[in-house]
Amino acid sequence: MNRNLKDANISLVNIHYTKFCEMTSQINSLRNKRNEITKQIRSIKDKEEKNKLVEQAREIKEAIQNIESRLGKVEEEMLIEGLKIPNDTHEEVRVGGEEVTRIIKTVGTPLLATEIDHMTIGKELDLIDFETASIVTGTSWYYLRNAGALLELALIQYAMEKLVNKGYLPIITPDVIRTEFSNACGFQPRDDESSQKSSSFKQSNLDENSNNNNNILYQNLLSATAEIPLAGIYSNKILTDSQLPIRMVGYGKCFRAEAGSRGQDTKGLYRVHQFSKVEMFCLTKSHESDNMFNEIVGLQEEIFNDLGLCFRILDMPTYELGANAYRKFDMEAWMPGRGKWGEISSASNSIAVPRMIISILENFQRGDGKIVIPKVLRKWMNGMEIIEQKVSSISLGVPSPSTTKTPPKTKTDE
Secondary structure (H helix, E strand, O other): OOOOOOOOOHHHHHHHHHHHHHHHHHHHHHHHHHHHHHHHHHHOOOHHHHHHHHHHHHHHHHHHHHHHHHHHHHHHHHHHHHOOOOOOOOOOOOOOOHHHOEEEEEEOOOOOOOOOOHHHHHHHOOOEEHHHHHHHOOOOOOEEOHHHHHHHHHHHHHHHHHHHHOOOEEEEOOOEEEHHHHHHOOOOOOOOOOOOEEEEEEEEOOOOOOOOOOEEEEEEEEOOOOHHHHHHOOOOOOOOHHHOOEEEEEEEEEEOOOOOOOOHHHOOOOOOOEEEEEEEEEEOOHHHHHHHHHHHHHHHHHHHHHHOOOEEEEEOOHHHOOOOOOOOEEEEEEEOOOOEEEEEEEEOOEEEHHHHHHHHHHHOEOOOOOEEOOHHHHHHOOOOOEEOOOOHHHHOOOOOOOOOOOOOOOOOOO
């Protein structure tokens, strides 16, 4: 297997599948035999002979129940192992690890690396507050403030507007999903920590055609990507060729454990537990899949060109593909404060908003410390063209926590 998935075992799946088929065949054979005996019982008048047949039918029924109980366990094991098997791989994808990644193109010229990163900029301009978030929630959480909050909203609105104008249906997705949909989409995290469990709770069975209206226990997850609830829209539905392609653009919050190695990649907004993402998700005919993939890549490239970013497009090798991926192009922006490239989107289909903020803050800071706002975002930035030092709080009429004074106590407060 050319994927970096250690637990995948095709031979074991095959063993379970062979067992499953054999046991299913046994059950069908016994059912047919029992049906024949039932017919004989109806036609036989001799009481003693009829009782013998009734006993045979009872024994066959017990044998069926015994096999069915074992069949359920075999089917469960087959499903567990089968979910570990990755998708097929596009013929042009290189086999191997990160070292064989193919650079398709680079747009723009990287600025010189600098020690002034987005965390420094965010603190100086009162855009990002990690300290308070660490007290309120914990590490790897954050507040976006003032122009920082507006910048995230501007990026989301700009991307959504652009893609809607390209014929994509806008959708805001739920942030909690059932595990069955995550599994059906093939999301099998390599480190088993890509999404965080939210809660388990009883939910009514909503199947109107079912006679069983008992409550069923479902495991729910905080979604690691809006792809899953978008895919769920068309689950268990049959689409005709005339209905395709279907283009959707979804906005949702994503939740990750992100228990990676300590160091630069875990600092600031680059790896956080919760972040916003704009996702393109399309359904198309299989022979038109490559064309749709290229369309998504082209739209992402257009977005980053509009923003004026320096970025590159990478054709990722097999070891860098998730279990569900057939092919994946990563897009990385140059981040001077990090001194290296950082992934901001992938096609697959998504645009990670906090990493876009890193790219804008670190690439568009002027010598005087002010940030030039990309032109395409300005209409959503309260009329601002630049983000100025310690001005955004005042211009928006919102006091900074450091400047807010506790009002003196009055007699009624005591």
